[in-house]
Amino acid sequence: MSNKNNSIVFPKSTMVSVNNIELEVFEAGKENKGNPIVLCHGFPENAFSWRFQIPELVKAGYHVIVPNQRGYGKSSCPTEITEYDIKHLTGDLIALLDHFGYEKATFIGHDWGANIVWSLALLHPKRIHKIINLALPYQERGEKPWIEWMEEIFGADNYFVHFNRQVGVADAILDENKSKFLGNLFRKNIPPAMPEPGMLMINLAKAEKSLGEPIMSKSELAVYVSAFETSGFTGGINWYRNLDRNWHLLADVNPIIQHPTLMIYGEQDMIPKSENLTDFVPNAEVISLDCGHCIQQEKPEETNQAILEWLEHHNV
Incomplete structure (x- = not known):
């Protein structure tokens, strides 16, 4: 796989057995x-979202490991909702470190991946x-x-709440409209407007x-569409349900x-x-x-520069 400039070749995947599942x-x-x-x-992304960072991190001297986490791509998609809680998701990453023989690693997370990295730091700080x-x-x-807090503040149409209170409803609509949903979601420079009534993710799927403007080329978007044709959306949405x-x-x-x-x-x-982050x-x-x-797809060069400069400054 390569990006629209054909300058980045995405690595091939291997299936790794960890934590009683398979990760791509x-x-x-x-x-x-x-x-x-x-x-x-x-969510709703996968390892391909890091395509611009991988080669630069390799050049900077890193062994780069990028999983499709459980519920995504060719990785296992367990049927039980509770198998997507932070105990399981952080356990997958710990098992991945063990597989490669590492006691600890630097972790970069985006969106839900960031939530899992924060959780990893809380549950397994030494790793x-x-x-x-x-x-x-x-x-x-x-x-x-x-x-419970979000429902009180934002109401039943908030997509976090909807995913939890109407299990399976959004999953089916997103699955039926994969290409349209992902194409409508991955946009930038969207003009400001009042939010439409209804549930955001379902609105995007319909x-x-x-x-606005597309964040990526048609061929790049096709990589995401293909991955969700394999996995469906339920696994990723089950992260919210925990x-x-x-x-x-x-x-x-x-x-x-x-x-x-x-x-x-x-x-x-x-x-x-x-x-109050600090x-x-x-x-x-x-x-x-x-x-x-x-961020890392919209502003790849700036993101890479920020990451590499910070890593170099903290290279101890």
Whole structure:
């Protein structure tokens, strides 16, 4: 697979047995063994979202490991919802480190991948060296479970809430409209407008007109469409269906993350920046890029520069 400029060749995948499942793993820079970096994608994406970062990280001397996490691509898609909680998802990454013979690694996460990297730092702090997270800041564990809180604040049409309260409804609509949904979702420079009534993801899956400009070429988008033709959307959506379960799993966990951390925001992203990030991640540095949610795909050069400069500065 290559991007529209044909300058980046995406690595081939291998299937790896870890944590009682199979993960589809893309690996580059084996010659840099001993200096691992693991890239964790978000929803509804997969390992291909890191196509611009992989070669630059290899050049910088890293052994780059990029899984399609459980529920995505050719990786296992368990049927039980609870098999997508943070215990299982972080367990997959720990088992992946064990498979490659690493005690710890630097982790980069985007969107849901960032949530899993934050969770990994909470549940398995000794297995992380450094953290770089994009788009999703640390989420404080408040007094109420997350979905319960979101339902009170945002209502039943919020897609987090809808995924949990109407299990299977959105999955079916997204599955029926894969190409349209992904094509309408991966856009940038969308003109500001009042949100439409209804559930955002379902609206995107049904919308006849795309807003803004495409983030990627048709051939790049086809890689995503093909991956979801294999996996469907239920596995990825099941990550959302464990948010309250995750809240309970973190009840007795120390909420402070001490690892050196870089947080990268997109200025136009709908996800709000954290107002108290360093209360929970005291060694965090923050930068913002002029883009939307899909930071590493919208601004690949700027993202790479930010990541590589920070890694070089923290190369201890």
